[in-house]
Amino acid sequence: MSKVFVLGHKNPDTDSICSALSYAYLKKETGMEAEAIRLGEMNNETIFALKEFGFEAPRLVKRVSEEASQVILVDHNERQQSADDIDEVQVIEVIDHHRIANFETTDPLFFRAEPVGCTTTILLKLYKENGVEIPANIAGLMLSAIISDSLLFKSPTCTEQDIRAARELAEIAGVDVDAYGLAMLKAGADLSNKTLED
Amino acid sequence: MSKVFVLGHKNPDTDSICSALSYAYLKKETGMEAEAIRLGEMNNETIFALKEFGFEAPRLVKRVSEEASQVILVDHNERQQSADDIDEVQVIEVIDHHRIANFETTDPLFFRAEPVGCTTTILLKLYKENGVEIPANIAGLMLSAIISDSLLFKSPTCTEQDIRAARELAEIAGVDVDAYGLAMLKAGADLSNKTLED
Numbered sequence: 373m374s375k376v377f378v379l380g381h382k383n384p385d386t387d388s389i390c391s392a393l394s395y396a397y398l399k400k401e402t403g404m405e406a407e408a409i410r411l412g413e414m415n416n417e418t419i420f421a422l423k424e425f426g427f428e429a430p431r432l433v434k435r436v437s438e439e440a441s442q443v444i445l446v447d448h449n450e451r452q453q454s455a456d457d458i459d460e461v462q463v464i465e466v467i468d469h470h471r472i473a474n475f476e477t478t479d480p481l482f483f484r485a486e487p488v489g490c491t492t493t494i495l496l497k498l499y500k501e502n503g504v505e506i507p508a509n510i511a512g513l514m515l516s517a518i519i520s521d522s523l524l525f526k527s528p529t530c531t532e533q534d535i536r537a538a539r540e541l542a543e544i545a546g547v548d549v550d551a552y553g554l555a556m557l558k559a560g561a562d563l564s565n566k567t568l569e570d
Numbered sequence: 571m572s573k574v575f576v577l578g579h580k581n582p583d584t585d586s587i588c589s590a591l592s593y594a595y596l597k598k599e600t601g602m603e604a605e606a607i608r609l610g611e612m613n614n615e616t617i618f619a620l621k622e623f624g625f626e627a628p629r630l631v632k633r634v635s636e637e638a639s640q641v642i643l644v645d646h647n648e649r650q651q652s653a654d655d656i657d658e659v660q661v662i663e664v665i666d667h668h669r670i671a672n673f674e675t676t677d678p679l680f681f682r683a684e685p686v687g688c689t690t691t692i693l694l695k696l697y698k699e700n701g702v703e704i705p706a707n708i709a710g711l712m713l714s715a716i717i718s719d720s721l722l723f724k725s726p727t728c729t730e731q732d733i734r735a736a737r738e739l740a741e742i743a744g745v746d747v748d749a750y751g752l753a754m755l756k757a758g759a760d761l762s763n764k765t766l767e768d
């Protein structure tokens with residue numbers, strides 16, 4: 373099997389980056405040659421989260437089809453939010469928490485969407501279903517994504533499942549959710565590089 | 571919460587009927603007012619399976635929007651394979667094993683598609699994830715669907731997961747897979763009422 377890219381949406385937010393890294397780790401643990409990539413520049417909130425848990429930025433790849441024939445989408449499914457050349461590769465999996473639209477395949481695939489507040493809340497289930505232990509630093513990334521998407525549990529899209537997942541991940545990561553969460557959101561707000569679409 | 575219809579595709583096959591009945595049961599057990607319905611006449615194979623495990627045919631409903639505002643799709647996702655008035659109701663869940671196409675929502679939903687040979691192979695996982703015990707007669711329906719979609723494990727779409735699920739369901743249902751499977755397929759073939767699209 374050749375390399376499979378795991379990617380979030382354009383103008384990546386913390387969920388897109390952290391989900392790509394966290395799901396690529398799970399797929400590698402289960403035997404797939406997976407690599408997390410990103411489609412654009414990271415915001416300061418995401419940079420803060422990656423630094424906190426000791427991760428390098430995923431590689432920036434503009435044309436996925438030049439290096440991979442199969443991809444996994446996280447935190448999005450709509451074609452226009454994905455790689456420009458998404459139609460030139462096979463989407464073999466999607467893990468998402470958004471509405472479904474502008475998405476079509478010719479073959480069956482693994483598509484897991486749930487109406488929760490963050491992609492990593494679903495990834496936590498997939499780690500459990502696959503019996504893969506979550507390293508502390510991956511748990512920190514997954515927690516960061518939930519804090520970001522839920523604005524520290526204040527967003528109307530935040531569900532009980534997200535809150536429970538965050539608590540569980542914070543325990544594994546060994547961080548104080550409120551203290552870390554505020555610092556992370558502040559890092560993003562401070563330099564106000566968020567765009568309206570976020 | 572008002573009633574939620576659980577429905578398979580038009581020209582229903584054994585998977586569509588048995589998945590609708592089996593998932594409606596699971597949803598009822600978890601507190602939803604769910605009712606399995608069908609969009610068309612059942613074939614003789616399906617009639618044989620329902621009789622074997624003591625089930626009545628799901629009610630035939632042509633226009634779902636006259637009685638429900640929310641529906642769950644099983645064994646299909648494409649609009650043209652669903653109820654004629656599918657655009658007039660909200661699809662809140664999809665459980666399927668086909669390619670994804672002609673499907674779009676305005677809100678996030680629970681969408682679970684996996685590249686396996688039968689919808690009930692996925693339903694078995696959902697029973698486990700929800701901690702709901704499978705009654706013997708429901709297990710019989712779920713087994714019938716796998717036997718039908720996989721032509722008793724001979725179809726190229728049949729996966730290891732389907733075989734393992736069938737074995738587990740046969741144990742719960744207390745039936746001999748080969749003997750029952752051949753009788754069921756024979757019931758369908760005998761009266762040759764299958765159309766080419768099946």
Ligand SMILES: [Mn+2]
Nearest residue numbers: 385387388447
């Ligand atoms: Mn996002």
Ligand SMILES: [Mn+2]
Nearest residue numbers: 387447490491
């Ligand atoms: Mn997200």
Ligand SMILES: [Mn+2]
Nearest residue numbers: 583585586645
């Ligand atoms: Mn079918």
Ligand SMILES: [Mn+2]
Nearest residue numbers: 585645688689
């Ligand atoms: Mn089927």
